[in-house]
Amino acid sequence: MSSWLRSAVSKAVEAGGRSGVARAVLGYADAVAHHAGQAVAEGAKILNDRMSTQNYKSVKKMVKRLEEAAVSSRGEDRLQVLRHWLRALQEVEAQLGGLDGAAEQNAHSSEPNTSKPPFARVLFYDADIGGAPMNFRDVFLYSQALEGITLSMILQAPNEEEVPLLLEIFGLCLTGGKEINNAIMSSIQDLAKSFSNYHDEVLVKREELLQFTQSAISGLKRNSDIMRIDAEAVELWKKLNEKETSRVQQTQEDHAKTTERTSSTTVEVDKLKVLATSLSNSSSKAEKRILDHRRQKEEALNFRAKKENEVSAVEKELTAEISELEKQRDELEARLKKVNISLNAAIGRLKQTREERDQFDEANNQMIFSLKAKDNELSKSITSCNVEAGVVKTWINFLEDTWQLQSSYNEQKEKRTNDELERCTDNFLKLTKYHLSTFKEILSPSIERICTYVDNLAVLQSRDVSTEHDNEELSEKTSPQKSLEEEYLETEKKIVIAFSITDHMKKLFYSEQGVNSRRDDEDVRNLFSEIEKLRERFESVERPTLDIEVRRAKVPTKEPSPVQVPSTPKAETVVSPKSPAKPDQPLDLDSELAKLELEFGQVNKYSPEEISGWEFDELEEELRADISKSQ
Template sequence: MSWLRSAVNKAVEVGGAGNRNLSRNFRYYADSVVQQASNAVSGGAKLFLDRSGSRSFQNFKQAVKRLEELSVSCRGVERVQLLRRWLVALKEIERLSLPVSEPVSSPTSIDSIYTTDDSKNSPREPTLVLYYDPDLGGEPLNFRDVFLSSQALEGMILSMILEAPDTEEISLLMEIFGLCLMGGKEVREATMSNIKVLAKAFSSYKEEVLAKKEELLVHAQGAIAGLKINADIVRIDSEVSNIHQTLDKMILQLPSSKDDKDSSSVATNATSEALKEALSQLQFLSKLEALLLQKKALLNRDIPESQSKRVFKLKVLSESLSSSASKTEERISENRIQKEGALKFRIVKTGEISQLEMELEDEIKALENQRDELEAELKKVKVALVSANARLHNAREEREQFDEANNQILQHFKVKEDELSRSMTLYRAEADVCDAFISFLEDSWTFESSHIQQKQKQVNDELDKCEDYLVNLSILVLSMYKDELGPSISNIRELAENLKRSENTNNEKMETVEVNRRLEEEYLNAEAKLVTVFSVVDGIKRQFHGQEGVISR
């Protein structure tokens, strides 16, 4: 505001010492304009607090920290109760933001969200709790501003991904989405559907292989943060709406050309009022443009690159896990083929040994018969018998050893197949989780990109409208004062010639002195009016060139 005060003071000082009263008026007005601008924010906050009843402030940072802790720590019934209290508090703030016929107030303290409010039975009127950050300054914030500035909503969604929500929690969260997320019903339903898919995928995601649970949850948190309403943009939209309403109510009042010949103080006062009106409109236009540029900067976040990197990384992980699962399945098939070969070899070997056993048993029986019949040949038969028994023992021992070795091989193949099956299950489960996150992130980015493009188009339209309004206002003021300059300059010249003629005539009569005094007063009044016109033109010129510099940047 210093540039406005300096411009007005410089224009006033051109009038010289003979116009000190007008100089004081202009300096007083410039100071009042700056004071009014500096008190605009605090005045709006005071009106809001007076409307809300008794004033009560809490620390902004502590409130944000408490909200985030509650969002990730509550489970089961506590989580349902927390969602209910959040929804009640947000709806109450939404109701208070609408125009009402009677003053209303409701407690929206962070403590009232997770503790029992004993003041319900008290006859005293409840107090609207506001939050203030002494480090950042600015206006006091309500619960909705604190909730949007924190990561409580992201923490609650991460909690529901880790532990699937029930029907009541889904209903409560959908209502909270309607108050806190950008977009319409389609965005809310798609987001909730993705949350259900992620919760189902995480329920089967027991062990990590390549993807980390923590990284996946961070991606989900970033996606929800992108869909969430920006508290700063909401505040800027509110201020822009108020400025538009103020500009619509303001009517530019400038003196007409019929008053050029008036030399009384009424003409000077009318010019001063017109100057105040013009400078006020220029000031509101400057503030409107600054707010729109700030909103445009908030919307131009560098999101697409990081979003594509996250999606690309998850796609790479999903493809790698799918490839690992396919390779594991191939190894299981090879293992089964080897197992079938071992079983076939075992059957063949068992048949051969059984046939050998049968032959040896028949031979033993024949030898025993010969022992009974041929006692004379007992010695030979005993030798043959011992030999046959030894061969039978060796054959059976060989079969037992073979069976034991074959059983170990089969057991080894069974253990290996179990391990490979388990690995394949893990790979497929993790691949399903990655695919779910890919779908969720792509949907979230699509909705967010669409909303940002709409907002950017609105901001550009507002900037064009503001620039056209400023140019039209400047043209109107300059055109009207251009019509005044010609008659005013002619009047000053005529008064100057009359003063010169009266000075050349050395007549000291009372009538001549009175005429000279009246001519001097008329000349001073005309000069003051002309200086006022030049000061307004100079102020508009400086303001217009300043706005052109900001827009070009």
């Protein structure tokens, strides 16, 4: 949860016991009411006024506006926010082909001003976030606006107009169908009803319950990156099947994130169950303490009655004694002093006894009042625990339902991904076998020609050198050795390019990103082994010294380097493993690959549907990248 949303929820929780949760949230939102109100009331105007230009808007600013509007809007403002969001999401969905005119119909029904351009044409981008430019739906899913509006619905129950709007937004932003969205909406209404009666916190805090709800909604949200990649894959699948590899990798990363959120939700559900058990134990202990206090109260009342009886008996005895002494005073004048002392002592004892009785009565009353107050407090605590237990139970049911929905969706997505990956792996193996077989069939006769050229050049070089100096100009035009050397260089260059492409194919085949099962293919391993044997045979042929290269080294060329094709700006001198060729001889890679393909005589053994996903395009691009790095 972001800092602003955490602060808003904390304020709502702190003010819950004083004037109601809704009033507390509204009081806290006064600080940003003006800014959020402008963002909500003029949100559509700001987007439509700038829609004519294709300048990217800031993702962070739009996310901040959406989240502030989700938290601070109440009543009619919240209804307007939901309408604006739904219209923008439907326009984006209609542009992407997900809806058949639903956005346009909703725009006519909810917004009278249809002259402004649609939200679907507005793009958002931030350099620090990176990635491709995002539309409104991607920014909405990237933000926490959906979680914020859900918490707002829990804090203040939705009305009849807001429920269908929120259901349509759920259908565009959450995984699952209409029945699942209706179940989530029903759960939110139940949570709002339970939360309105939950005022006294015992063990579970309001903020924790809202955080659990937020994490559950986040787990059910669609991933904007996956949706964008799926939309691109539908268009690109007809041209290049290897693009599926990047989508599979992205899906696996998202799956790992979703697994982390699922495990976090499970931990939160377990925590709520433990809290519910603790509340039940606390309630039972409180009931036991109430029974003990009632028993102590009865004992105190019995002791009080017994003490009153004893004091009354003593009082009667003292009164009778005083009366008797008063009578004897008249009769016994001589003993008057002694009788007066006895009388004063008896009166003092009577007064002390009455004072003790009053003190005891006062202490007993205080004890009774204290027990009665504790009894009321424990009764109130039991009521709060019962209310909180009901809220926690509602939350547990909601989190368990969302977790089941999320798990089902993830399993289906993973199954489809594995099927697509298996199909791509089979196509990759077929194409690899096809190209390796072609290279194998062509390299063997090419190496035979190289050996023949070497033998012929050795015979020609054994002739007398003097005749060559005498007729230097004539030999440059008509010498068979020059033609033979040029054919040797051309064939050698094609063989080197073929081995380079084969090495790159081997690197791709045994890369760590590949599927382990394809490395176990016996045919591919045999083809690679046979091509390696051809490479060893080619390297074992000793390269002759070519006169045409010696002349080029001695005589500086006056003509500029050959003009390269504009479509292939990256070129490099092709050198054989044992070749001393000059490093300044450029090679037009596209033309050489075209000649090599013509030389190899490639034929379409597979249909266009089978080989449309992977051909030499990626190999040529990787080869050009390696050449540019080596330069």
